[in-house]
Amino acid sequence: MLQSQETGTITDIDGNQYKTVKIGDRWWMAENLRVSKYLNGDDIPNVTDDVEWSKLSTGAWAYYENDSSNNDRYGKLYNWFAVNDSRGLCPTGWHMPDDDEWTMLTEYLGDNAGGKMKSTRTDTETHPRWEFPNLKATNESGLSGTPGGYRHFSGGFGLIGDSGFWWSFTEDETTRAWYRYLYAYNGDVGRDKGTGFSVYCISNE
Numbered sequence: 001m002l003q004s005q006e007t008g009t010i011t012d013i014d015g016n017q018y019k020t021v022k023i024g025d026r027w028w029m030a031e032n033l034r035v036s037k038y039l040n041g042d043d044i045p046n047v048t049d050d051v052e053w054s055k056l057s058t059g060a061w062a063y064y065e066n067d068s069s070n071n072d073r074y075g076k077l078y079n080w081f082a083v084n085d086s087r088g089l090c091p092t093g094w095h096m097p098d099d100d101e102w103t104m105l106t107e108y109l110g111d112n113a114g115g116k117m118k119s120t121r122t123d124t125e126t127h128p129r130w131e132f133p134n135l136k137a138t139n140e141s142g143l144s145g146t147p148g149g150y151r152h153f154s155g156g157f158g159l160i161g162d163s164g165f166w167w168s169f170t171e172d173e174t175t176r177a178w179y180r181y182l183y184a185y186n187g188d189v190g191r192d193k194g195t196g197f198s199v200y201c202i203s204n205e
Contacts, residue, residue: 005142010201012091013037020203021142024108026101027203029094030144032075032166036061038087044078050155053196059085062196064149065157074148074160077196080177083167090201097202099170099178099191106180106189109141115187116140118164131161136187143200145182151196165197 006022012035019030037043038059047053047060059082064070082089083096090096097105106113115136121129130137130147139145149160159165165181172178179197181190 007142010091010094013039013041019144021144023105023141023143026105027205028097028105028143029200029202030142032146032148033078033089033199033201034071034075035089036076038085038089039092040087042087044082044089053079053151053155054153056081059083062151064151064160070148070160074146075198077148077151078167078199079151079196080167080171083169083177083199084171089199093204094201095204096167096169097200099168101202102166102168102178102180102191112136112138112187114182114189117143117145117189118182118187119144119146129161131184134184147182147184148198153195166200167197 008020009017010020011017014035014037016034020027021030045060047062048066056079059079061076061078061082064074064077109116115138118137118139120137120139122132122134145164147161147164149158149163150165151157163181163183165179168178170178176195178191
């Protein structure tokens with residue numbers, strides 16, 4: 001059993017407030033990022049058209065299925081170019097976790113790391129909840145991972161309610177990077193490469 005978690009809040013440049021949690025010796029966001037501007041105040045475009053999304057070479061975000069009601073539930077989905085932009089997505093004093101920092105988190109959590117990272121809620125129409133049965137979910141970490149799905153590089157959406165996907169800052173190809181994912185049907189944490197996901201931030205200290 002993990003020790004009781006310290007909690008707090010941070011605010012992004014848009015004024016969105018997020019719950020935070022200390023896991024081991026690091027602070028993590030406990031909600032998906034919803035920001036629409038880079039840290040310097042420049043707008044990040046909201047790209048809804050599938051063809052336009054597929055041709056991007058600059059940063060962009062989308063609501064799942066272009067439905068703004070998913071913003072409060074699951075946050076925004078960002079492409080790699082937004083994640084990798086030097087202007088920064090995360091609030092001051094925070095940054096995108098790299099692949100090593102994700103690995104340190106899962107190793108710290110140990111057995112059933114994915115279950116410890118998942119919210120224990122199951123599906124309703126109005127809340128960011130997992131499809132039943134949400135196996136092995138305990139949320140012992142306090143990270144409260146939610147199943148925000150993804151946007152494919154071709155522009156299509158998938159797996160909301162079933163899976164959550166979070167970028168790392170570690171690039172593997174020109175337009176792709178390593179990410180972590182959680183499923184409703186097990187307590188594992190997957191690692192792979194992809195193109196349009198949710199974002200958690202981690203403190204610089």
